[in-house]
């Protein structure tokens with residue numbers, strides 16, 4: 693029996709569902725019940741009837757699934773952490789609230805549970821503008837991604853106070869430089885440039901469309917263009933090509949999130965066999981964080 697078959701069997705035995713982020717390696721995406729971006733996976737986690745969730749992604753995603761469902765959430769690799777999420781400790785959110793009393797705090801889903809517990813509402817790259825625009829305030833505290841703050845400032849015209857000042861994704865900042873994007877645009881003049889809002893402002897300015905990974909999947913299906921340059925983690929290229937075999941997608945070689953790639957089929961099988969490692973969020977933190985996540989879900993019903 694192949695490893696994918698073994699995983700299917702173990703999944704049935706433990707009434708488990710496998711959720712995988714769009715940046716996971718192809719073979720992990722292929723064994724998953726659902727692939728998607730953070731918002732999509734939150735919705736899937738909320739609706740699942742399974743007893744156990746195997747979350748193939750990074751730390752904050754598995755925490756969010758655990759907070760939303762209260763179910764057993766297994767992570768194939770407990771060291772798969774998002775460095776951006778680690779850039780905003782809860783204490784810094786508390787300090788910002790003290791410094792700017794009454795100003796709503798919107799935190800990107802790429803934050804750890806303790807920070808989420810301090811937020812008024814959470815957002816993802818798919819619903820950030822919707823969430824910020826829904827708030828009855830001209831000023832918003834936002835963190836941790838300063839590039840997403842740039843995008844939000846431009847699109848919402850609100851005053852965005854960023855915490856920390858220069859939070860960022862190491863992949864979108866360091867491995868998707870504007871110089872390489874402009875070279876690719878010259879090389880493929882007919883291509884549409886899709887950029888993630890975690891990209892640097894220079895890349896955002898060159899983009900034809902700025903979207904979450906699921907937003908990019910929708911655009912690739914809907915637009916008549918036959919070629920796309922994809923400015924995000926290279927894992928999305930697999931799903932884009934699989935769903936649109938008649939179109940070409942140029943991803944940046946080397947735009948790889950090492951943490952996303954820590955999950956392998958062997959580790960998925962291992963965690964289903966051993967029923968660990970399991971995510972644990974302290975109940976008091978989970979309760980507070982859940983309020984902020986649920987508020988986001990209410991604001992973005994789509």
Ligand code: SF4
Pocket residue numbers: 750773774775776777802861862863864925949950951952
């Ligand atoms: S791609 Fe960037 S934001 Fe996403 S998990 Fe990796 S480091 Fe974090």
